[in-house]
Amino acid sequence: MDLHRLSRPVAAPDTASRPARSPGRSPLGRRDAALVAGVVLALGLLVALAVLHLAGARTFVVRTASMGTAAPVGTLVVTSPVTVDELRVGDVVTFTPPGRAGTTFTHRVAALDADGVVTRGDASEADDPWRLVDADLVGRADVLLPGVGWLARALPWLVVGGVVLWAVTLLVPSRTHRSALRVVGAAGVVAAVAAALRPFTAATVLATTTGGDGRGGVATVVSTGLLPSRLATEHGSSVVLASGEVGALDLPALTTDAPAGGGVLISIAPHLDPAGWIVFALVCLLPLVWCLTVGLAPQTAGRRTAAS
Numbered sequence: 001m002d003l004h005r006l007s008r009p010v011a012a013p014d015t016a017s018r019p020a021r022s023p024g025r026s027p028l029g030r031r032d033a034a035l036v037a038g039v040v041l042a043l044g045l046l047v048a049l050a051v052l053h054l055a056g057a058r059t060f061v062v063r064t065a066s067m068g069t070a071a072p073v074g075t076l077v078v079t080s081p082v083t084v085d086e087l088r089v090g091d092v093v094t095f096t097p098p099g100r101a102g103t104t105f106t107h108r109v110a111a112l113d114a115d116g117v118v119t120r121g122d123a124s125e126a127d128d129p130w131r132l133v134d135a136d137l138v139g140r141a142d143v144l145l146p147g148v149g150w151l152a153r154a155l156p157w158l159v160v161g162g163v164v165l166w167a168v169t170l171l172v173p174s175r176t177h178r179s180a181l182r183v184v185g186a187a188g189v190v191a192a193v194a195a196a197l198r199p200f201t202a203a204t205v206l207a208t209t210t211g212g213d214g215r216g217g218v219a220t221v222v223s224t225g226l227l228p229s230r231l232a233t234e235h236g237s238s239v240v241l242a243s244g245e246v247g248a249l250d251l252p253a254l255t256t257d258a259p260a261g262g263g264v265l266i267s268i269a270p271h272l273d274p275a276g277w278i279v280f281a282l283v284c285l286l287p288l289v290w291c292l293t294v295g296l297a298p299q300t301a302g303r304r305t306a307a308s
Contacts, residue, residue, distance in 0.1 A: 052078065057079060058079050058094070059076060060079070060094055061152055067107065068245070069243070070108070070144065070244070072244025073224040074150040074224075075144055076144075079142065084134050087140065088112075092140070097132075105128075106141060107120060117133075146243065150226065161192070161193065169185065183296070186287070187286075199225060200226050200227045201269065207220045219233075222245065228241065232249075233252060233265070234265055237250040
């Protein structure tokens with residue numbers, strides 16, 4: 001009996017017919033880990049805000065420059081309930097002025113008298129024209145977070161832009177191209193929101209005074225942006241201000257042929273040291289850093305069949 005004809009050769013496993021695993025992919029890749037970390041962080045912030053709200057805390061965003069460097073524009077204020085008897089001179093309080101329902105201010109307690117609480121903004125030289133009682137107080141400011149208020153204002157727009165970007169890029173069939181478009185699009189959404197809110201460089205003119213001859217004068221200005229800024233007038237003076245800092249600009253005298261009612265142009269630009277510019281450049285390069293560290297989604301490998 002020919003035993004060689006009765007036995008069959010054992011076929012080798014057809015590894016070529018299996019779908020190839022994407023190189024560098026693991027059950028939880030770097031992209032997935034970054035997404036999970038972001039979701040966990042966002043949920044943690046929401047839970048923390050809910051707990052604070054249930055405890056009586058309230059949050060507000062400073063939108064005017066009245067508090068100077070103590071609470072510049074874009075500061076997130078976290079308050080807790082308080083009564084007049086619990087206040088001390090120097091406390092920062094959030095309140096609704098008498099007769100101005102729907103409007104909130106955050107100022108410092110300047111004095112306490114029989115008529116109530118006297119308040120004043122740090123950037124102001126005069127007391128506020130009201131006296132506060134318990135019914136006017138929203139709370140005492142326990143935490144002042146400069147700059148965080150800008151993020152709170154931008155967050156709804158960033159979420160909407162991110163959802164729209166995600167939905168639109170679903171139409172792109174290639175995973176790699178879709179991932180690249182999302183990275184570039186996310187940078188565009190952030191840039192558009194920043195251009196609309198202008199959180200980095202901005203200033204407000206608090207007051208102006210004219211010279212004795214009716215020409216020239218002084219402008220009192222305050223920086224309302226996040227970055228240190230240089231403000232200057234044409235053929236006049238310049239001043240460098242940090243966020244919330246107040247300064248003065250010498251206004252140039254208007255020429256005799258200047259149009260009636262004409263104003264003086266004040267320019268503003270970031271004023272950073274070399275280390276600051278390096279940090280600013282790195283922030284602008286975050287999309288590139290993301291691509292180099294996290295990477296883009298790989299192409300889905302097609303199924304290959306074994307050659308006969």
